[in-house]
Amino acid sequence: MKQSEIKELSVAELQEKLSESKKSYSDLKMAHAISPLENPIQLRQMRRSVARIATELTKRDLQ
Numbered sequence: 001m002k003q004s005e006i007k008e009l010s011v012a013e014l015q016e017k018l019s020e021s022k023k024s025y026s027d028l029k030m031a032h033a034i035s036p037l038e039n040p041i042q043l044r045q046m047r048r049s050v051a052r053i054a055t056e057l058t059k060r061d062l063q
Contacts, residue, residue: 001049
């Protein structure tokens with residue numbers, strides 16, 4: 001998810017996206033532990049997406 005897309009979402013939508021992204025990241029990690037993923041770069045992309053959403057939420061809380 002791109003930063004520009006994240007900025008357009010509301011706080012409630014961001015929180016929902018964050019929980020969904022964390023769950024899918026943990027699912028990907030489990031799948032990768034069992035058998036290697038076809039595209040392991042997905043792990044990095046998902047982790048960075050979770051971080052972007054969490055950063056935007058923190059930024060909005062501080063304002």
